[in-house]
Amino acid sequence: MTGQILALSGGVGGAKLALGLAHAMSPADLTIVANTGDDFEHLGLHISPDIDTLLYALSGRDDQTRGWGRRDETWNFMATLAELGGETWFQLGDRDLALHVERTRRLHNGETLSDITQAVATSFGIMAQLLPMSDDSVRTRIRAVDGWMDFQRWFVGARCEPPVHALDFIGADKARPHKRILAALADTNLRAVIICPSNPLLSIAPILAMPALRQALAACAAPVIAVSPIIGGQAVKGPTVKMMRELGLPANAAGVAAHYEGLLDGYVLDEADADCARELGKLAISVLPTLMRTLDDKISVARAALALADKIRALR
Numbered sequence: 001m002t003g004q005i006l007a008l009s010g011g012v013g014g015a016k017l018a019l020g021l022a023h024a025m026s027p028a029d030l031t032i033v034a035n036t037g038d039d040f041e042h043l044g045l046h047i048s049p050d051i052d053t054l055l056y057a058l059s060g061r062d063d064q065t066r067g068w069g070r071r072d073e074t075w076n077f078m079a080t081l082a083e084l085g086g087e088t089w090f091q092l093g094d095r096d097l098a099l100h101v102e103r104t105r106r107l108h109n110g111e112t113l114s115d116i117t118q119a120v121a122t123s124f125g126i127m128a129q130l131l132p133m134s135d136d137s138v139r140t141r142i143r144a145v146d147g148w149m150d151f152q153r154w155f156v157g158a159r160c161e162p163p164v165h166a167l168d169f170i171g172a173d174k175a176r177p178h179k180r181i182l183a184a185l186a187d188t189n190l191r192a193v194i195i196c197p198s199n200p201l202l203s204i205a206p207i208l209a210m211p212a213l214r215q216a217l218a219a220c221a222a223p224v225i226a227v228s229p230i231i232g233g234q235a236v237k238g239p240t241v242k243m244m245r246e247l248g249l250p251a252n253a254a255g256v257a258a259h260y261e262g263l264l265d266g267y268v269l270d271e272a273d274a275d276c277a278r279e280l281g282k283l284a285i286s287v288l289p290t291l292m293r294t295l296d297d298k299i300s301v302a303r304a305a306l307a308l309a310d311k312i313r314a315l316r
Contacts, residue, residue: 003029003191005306006184006222010035010203011050012067012237013229013292014196015057017305018128020298021194022058024306027127029191032058033181035198036113036132037140037169037206040152042090045100046107049152050203051117051132052099059124067237070095089157114178129180133207136175140206141168151202160239164246167201172209182216190222192309197229197290199240200259201247208263217263223312225266225305228253231291232272254279266308268301284312 005025009018009032018032035050056062056070063071073093082088092100099120106116112135121130140151144162154162184190198204208214217224230253235241244251250258253273257264257280266284269276274287286308292298 002026003189004184004187005030005191005194006181007032007194007196008035008198008204008207009033009050009054009196010198011038011053012057014050014198014203015053015062016292016298017194017196017227017302018054019057019295020292020300020302021306022126022128023295023299024302030128031180031184032128032130033133033178033207034117034130035203035206036134037138037172037202037209038151038155039137040139040150042152043087043092044104045097046104046113047090047092047100047152048103048113048117048132051113051130052096054130055099055117055120055124055126058121058126058128058130061124069093090152131178131180133181133213134175134177134210136171138172138175138206138209139170140202141170142166143168155202155239160242164243166247167205169206169209172206173211175210177210177213177216181213185213185216185220185222188221190220191313192222192306193217193220193224194305194309195224195226195260195264197227197236199229199235199238199243200256201240201243202238205259214263223265223309224263225268225309225312226257226260226264227268227290227301227305228256228270228273230256230273231270236291252276257283265312266305268305268308284308 038049061070063069077094113132114135142149142154143166241251249255253269254276257267268286270290277285286304288304290301
C-alpha cells in the first residue's frame with residue numbers, strides 16, 4: 001500500500017526506525033517529525049541533538065560503534081578547548097561542529113530551523129522530509145533532588161544519574177507545531193502515524209506537549225501505531241526504564257502504551273514482551289523481534305508497523 005507516513009521521532013532509537021521506514025517505503029512519502037525539546041545553546045551555538053542524530057542516520061553518516069555523533073570524527077576542537085580551560089562536558093566533534101556553526105549562522109540571519117533542517121537534509125542526499133516539531137522554542141527540564149536542571153546538564157553532564165521527580169517542557173504550551181505536520185494529520189489520505197521507539201518521556205512527550213499537535217493526533221483519521229522502546233523489561237538504550245520507575249510508572253512495554261493512552265490504534269512489541277499483550281486492551285498488536293542491530297532488522301520492524309497500520313485501515 002502507498003501513501004504518506006508521518007513518523008514522530010527522538011534520537012537514536014527513533015532514527016533506527018526512521019531509517020528502516022525510508023527503506024521499507026518510498027522515502028518521498030515519509031515525513032519525520034524530530035523532537036526539539038533537547039535543543040540548547042552551548043558555546044554560543046544552537047545544538048539540535050535529535051535532529052542531527054536523524055540527519056546522520058538517514059544519510060549514513062552516523063557513528064554506529066559509538067552510538068552517537070558522526071563517523072570518522074576527529075576531536076581537535078575539544079582538545080584545544082580543554083587546553084584553554086573551556087567547557088568540555090558536552091563533546092562536539094570537528095565534523096559535527098561545522099553543522100552547529102552553520103545552523104547558528106543561518107538562524108542569526110533569520111532563517112527558520114525547519115528550513116535549515118530541510119536544506120541540510122537535501123545536501124546530505126536524504127529523500128524523506130525531516131521537520132523539527134516546531135520553529136518555536138521548547139526546552140525540556142528535569143526536576144531532580146536539588147531542583148530543576150536543564151535537560152542536557154542532566155542527560156550528558158550528570159549522565160542521567162540524579163533521580164527524576166518531574167519533567168517540564170518550557171514553551172510547549174505556546175509553541176506552534178510546523179504547519180506541514182498539522183496538514184498531514186488533517187489529511188484523510190494519510191496512511192499512518194508511526195511513533196518511533198524513542199524515550200516516551202523525553203523524546204515523544206515534548207512533541208505531544210504542544211496542545212495543537214496532540215489534539216490533531218487524537219483527531220487523526222489515520223491509524224496511529226507505536227513501537228515499544230522496551231524489550232524484555234529493559235530499554236535498548238538510554239534511561240527510559242530508570243525514569244519510568246522513578247516517576248512511579250509501570251516500567252514495561254505496556255507502561256509505554258499506557259503513556260500514549262487515547263492516541264494509539266496499534267502497538268508493535270518484542271517477542272520477549274508478548275505477555276504484555278493482555279494489558280493492551282483493544283489495541284491491535286504485532287509481535288516480532290524488535291532489536292534493530294542491522295539494516296535488515298530496521299526494515300523488518302518498519303514493515304511490521306506499516307503492515308499493522310494497513311491492517312487496521314482495511315478493517316475500518
